[in-house]
Structures are given as structure tokens and as C-alpha cells.
Amino acid sequence: MRVFPLLAQKAFRRNLQYRASHVVTNAASLVFGFIYIAVWQAATARGGTGDYSPVQFAWYTAFNQAMLWITIFFQNGLGIPEAVYTGAIALDMMRPVDYHGMMVAREFGNVWYSFWFRTVPLFAVFTLAIGAHVPQRPETYLLLAAAIVLAAYIGLCLHYVVGIAAFWTIQSRWAYQLLHTAHFGLSGFMVPVELLPGILAPIAAASPFAPLQYYPARIYLELSGAEALRMPILWAVLLTVICRVLTRLARKKLEIQGG
Amino acid sequence: MNTVAAFRLYFKLVSASLRAQMQYKVDFLVSLSFQAALQAVDFALLAAIMLRFPEIAGWNIYEVGLLYGTASIALSLYRTIAPELHDFDRYIVQGTFDSLLIRPWPTLMVLLSRNLDLRRLGGALQGALIFGISARRLAAECAIGSMEIWIMAALALVGTLIPFSLALITASCAFWFGRSADLQTFTMFAPITASQYPLTIYPGWLRTLLLSILPVGFINYIPIRFLLGKGGSWWSLAASPVAAAAAFLVAYSFWSLGHRHYHSAGS
Numbered sequence: 001m002r003v004f005p006l007l008a009q010k011a012f013r014r015n016l017q018y019r020a021s022h023v024v025t026n027a028a029s030l031v032f033g034f035i036y037i038a039v040w041q042a043a044t045a046r047g048g049t050g051d052y053s054p055v056q057f058a059w060y061t062a063f064n065q066a067m068l069w070i071t072i073f074f075q076n077g078l079g080i081p082e083a084v085y086t087g088a089i090a091l092d093m094m095r096p097v098d099y100h101g102m103m104v105a106r107e108f109g110n111v112w113y114s115f116w117f118r119t120v121p122l123f124a125v126f127t128l129a130i131g132a133h134v135p136q137r138p139e140t141y142l143l144l145a146a147a148i149v150l151a152a153y154i155g156l157c158l159h160y161v162v163g164i165a166a167f168w169t170i171q172s173r174w175a176y177q178l179l180h181t182a183h184f185g186l187s188g189f190m191v192p193v194e195l196l197p198g199i200l201a202p203i204a205a206a207s208p209f210a211p212l213q214y215y216p217a218r219i220y221l222e223l224s225g226a227e228a229l230r231m232p233i234l235w236a237v238l239l240t241v242i243c244r245v246l247t248r249l250a251r252k253k254l255e256i257q258g259g
Numbered sequence: 260m261n262t263v264a265a266f267r268l269y270f271k272l273v274s275a276s277l278r279a280q281m282q283y284k285v286d287f288l289v290s291l292s293f294q295a296a297l298q299a300v301d302f303a304l305l306a307a308i309m310l311r312f313p314e315i316a317g318w319n320i321y322e323v324g325l326l327y328g329t330a331s332i333a334l335s336l337y338r339t340i341a342p343e344l345h346d347f348d349r350y351i352v353q354g355t356f357d358s359l360l361i362r363p364w365p366t367l368m369v370l371l372s373r374n375l376d377l378r379r380l381g382g383a384l385q386g387a388l389i390f391g392i393s394a395r396r397l398a399a400e401c402a403i404g405s406m407e408i409w410i411m412a413a414l415a416l417v418g419t420l421i422p423f424s425l426a427l428i429t430a431s432c433a434f435w436f437g438r439s440a441d442l443q444t445f446t447m448f449a450p451i452t453a454s455q456y457p458l459t460i461y462p463g464w465l466r467t468l469l470l471s472i473l474p475v476g477f478i479n480y481i482p483i484r485f486l487l488g489k490g491g492s493w494w495s496l497a498a499s500p501v502a503a504a505a506a507f508l509v510a511y512s513f514w515s516l517g518h519r520h521y522h523s524a525g526s
Contacts, residue, residue, distance in 0.1 A: 021441060024441045035449065042459075184304070
């Protein structure tokens with residue numbers, strides 16, 4: 001199975017070609033990050049709340065802003081809807097490679113690129129501006145690495161589900177919007193999920209969106225240990241099953257109806 | 260006379276586009292409510308923060324609600340009237356800009372008349388709702404009167420010119436660089452997001468930027484700050500329409516300049 005690493009490598013190389021234009025989007029990400037940080041700094045001027053001190057809120061926001069590029073900012077539906085509309089999907093599914101695996105491998109090439117050319121530089125600039133938490137416990141680095149890989153995988157599986165929905169509906173646009181809205185509201189990207197009001201807090205904590213931002217951020221700030229990986233692992237397994245079932249259904253539909 | 264005729268044609272073309280869109284009523288209504296819901300989540304997060312912390316830089320949630328609502332109204336109205344400006348660069352990349360040039364009308368007008376994205380009104384409705392709720396509450400506390408509310412609402416409408424102008428300048432960049440969509444996040448969406456909060460929370464350089472080159476502060480912050488008695492003078496009210504008009508004039512000149520530099524992709 002050398003094909004998966006190769007796909008990832010090609011995706012990484014393709015991205016390298018666009019480094020210059022990514023500088024602009026990175027700059028925009030920075031500005032958004034500084035806006036959110038400023039909001040937290042102003043709100044917590046008289047002290048923090050819950051587990052978080054004012055500076056931890058700022059670090060939390062900075063970490064999440066840098067993470068966005070490897071958790072949710074993927075090509076909408078991983079480009080599957082376009083392939084469905086143009087019919088290219090038939091060719092993709094005909095290849096003697098597992099389709100879900102192929103998309104995941106390719107997307108991990110993009111993630112690897114985004115990690116080095118977006119997440120790390122963004123995080124570095126935020127660190128220059130507001131400092132950063134340096135994890136003290138050695139195991140945190142291991143847990144953090146696992147949380148980030150799981151976050152990327154869950155994020156791209158969610159996009160995969162939305163993308164493959166294009167087999168049954170032509171209104172994929174709403175699915176993306178729903179995905180991004182749910183991410184924005186439930187991932188804890190700006191407000192740690194336990195601080196959300198009422199019933200939203202437990203819903204958000206159990207949703208597949210919290211593993212994208214909230215749990216990795218908790219691990220990074222060393223506010224949670226290995227237990228914060230439980231929900232990400234659960235969702236990674238569940239989404240793998242969902243993606244594979246959907247792929248089979250889509251394949252069946254394609255074979256019978258011709259896309 | 261020519262301008263009047265141009266406007267008349269604009270309305271004719273736009274209403275044709277609307278009639279076409281209204282053939283898909285369900286899609287329209289779903290989109291409209293979706294847009295509103297989407298932005299409601301955005302505000303809900305801010306509300307979640309403010310439930311924990313009663314104020315941001317001396318502004319309570321209702322006062323921030325005024326900023327938030329007016330910024331949403333201005334942004335959504337711009338998105339409604341100028342969807343073609345929003346992804347203008349595809350006209351340059353695909354070479355379809357040529358087909359706009361052969362019409363005997365101002366190119367910008369032809370461009371804008373091609374489409375009207377009424378679904379974006381959902382965002383304006385949601386903004387108006389938050390603005391209305393906040394204004395009512397503040398009026399009940401006697402912090403503002405109805406005249407202040409009307410002035411704020413009117414300035415938000417005039418303020419639509421500011422995101423429009425920023426987008427026009429950004430789109431014009433496509434005449435030179437071919438691409439401009441990515442730039443727009445930087446020049447328009449980020450500043451508008453920033454204008455949803457009191458500008459005092461930002462570092463000095465950013466505040467200066469938001470009141471000069473990217474003058475979004477004039478949509479809401481400057482006039483509302485004065486009307487809430489938090490600083491400024493009557494000049495703050497006059498500054499908003501002046502800034503909006505100036506932004507538009509600059510943007511239109513820049514567009515015209517780019518227009519003259521346009522050379523077709525030849526495809």
C-alpha cells in the first residue's frame with residue numbers, strides 16, 4: 001500500500017506551488033485571531049472564569065485560530081460534489097484503491113502542508129504577540145500530537161460525509177454552511193464548551209466538533225489529560241464507520257444509476 | 260439624463276434577475292432563514308461570553324448588540340446588492356469581463372445588475388433583530404431615545420457604502436493581479452468583524468487602521484459611541500456619511516483606474 005503515502009506527498013507538493021498566495025489568507029487569519037484575542041482580553045479584564053485565567057483565554061483562542069487550517073478549512077466536501085456533478089467520480093471510484101482511504105491520504109498531504117505553512121507560522125506570530133503556554137509535562141506533547149491527528153482526521157471525515165451527500169442531493173451548499181455553523185457554535189473554537197449556556201454545553205462536548213478544537217486546546221493548556229482523548233477516539237471510529245457505509249451506498253448508487 | 264437612464268435600466272435588469280430567482284421559492288426561503296440562523300449562532304457565542312462577563316471595555320451586551328446589529332445590516336446589504344463584486348475575479352480569470360465591456364453602459368452598473376442575492380437579506384434581518392432588541396432594552400433604561408435609534412439605523416444603511424467600497428477596491432485589484440477573492444477576507448470581512456465590538460479593545464495600530472484605510476469604524480462605532488454618551492461630539496454623526504461618501508469616491512476612482520488598465524485574457 002505505497003499509494004497512500006504517495007498521494008499525500010503529491011498533495012503536499014501541489015500546495016507548495018501556492019505558498020505565496022497562502023500568505024494573504026494567513027494574514028487574514030492573523031487579523032481574525034487578533035480580533036478574537038482582543039475580545040477575550042477586554043472581557044476578562046477583571047479576571048477569568050472557570051478553569052481559565054485571562055491569559056489562558058488568549059492562548060486558548062490563539063491555539064484554536066492556528067488549528068482551524070488543519071481541522072475545518074478544507075476544500076468544501078473535499079471536492080467530491082464537483083466530481084459528482086462532472087461525472088469524474090465514476091473514474092475515481094473505478095480506481096483499484098479504496099475511495100475513502102484515497103481521499104483521506106490525499107487530504108493528509110494537505111493537512112501536513114497546512115500544519116507547516118499555516119498553523120505553525122500563525123502560532124509563532126501569536127506567540128510573539130501574547131506569549132504561549134509551554135507544556136511542562138512531557139506526556140502532553142504525545143497527547144497533543146494524537147489530539148491533532150485525530151482532529152484533522154475527524155474534520156476531514158466530516159467534510160467527506162458532507163461531500164458524499166452530493167450523491168443524493170444537489171443542495172450541498174447548505175450542508176457546508178451547516179457544517180461551518182455547527183463547527184463555529186459547538187467546537188469550542190472561541191468559547192470553551194463548558195462555558196456555553198445551559199444544555200448547549202453537554203451537547204457541544206459530546207458533538208464531533210469539540211474534538212476539532214476544544215479537546216486539543218485543553219490538552220495543550222494542560223487543563224485535561226489523556227481523558228480528553230476519549231471523545232475524539234470515539235468519533236474517529238464512529239465517523240470511519242459512517243464514511244465507509246456511505247461510500248458503499250454511493251458506490252452502489254453509482255453502479256446502478258451511473259452517477 | 261444618462262444617469263437616470265442607467266438607473267432605470269439597472270432596475271429593469273435587476274427585477275428580471277429577481278423574477279428568475281423567485282421561480283425557486285422554497286430554495287429562497289430556506290436560504291433566507293439559513294443565513295439568519297447562521298449569523299444568530301455567531302451572535303449567540305458573543306452572548307455566551309457576555310453572560311459570563313458583564314461588559315467589554317465598558318460596553319454592556321445591549322450596547323455591543325447595537326454595534327453588532329448595525330455591522331451585520333451593513334455587511335448583509337452589501338452582500339445583497341453586490342454578489343457579483345464579491346467574486347469578481349472570476350470575470351478576469353475566465354475572460355468574461357469582455358462581455359460586460361461591449362454594453363453601452365457603465366461597466367459597474369452592468370456588473371451589479373446581473374444579480375441580486377436576496378437570500379443575504381436573512382443576515383440583515385437577523386442584524387435588525389439584534390439591533391431592535393438591544394435598542395428597545397436601552398430605550399427602556401432611558402439610555403437612548405427613539406431619535407438616537409433612528410439615527411443609528413439610518414447610518415447603518417448609509418454605512419453599507421463602506422463594505423461596498425472596500426469590496427470595490429479589492430475587486431479592482433483583480434485588474435492587475437488577476438485574483439482578489441482571498442484579499443477580500445483581509446480588506447472587508449476581518450474589518451467588519453472587528454467593527455462588531457467597541458474599537459477600544461484593539462491595539463492602537465489596528466484601531467487607527469479601522470478608522471482610516473479600512474474605515475469600518477464609521478459605520479457604527481463612531482456615531483454609536485457618541486449617541487450612547489461615551490465620547491465624541493456632534494461631528495461624530497457627520498463623520499459617518501462623509502466617510503462613506505469619501506470611501507465610495509476613492510473606490511470608484513480606483514475601479515475606473517483599474518478599468519482603464521484592463522487587458523483581456525484573450526480567451
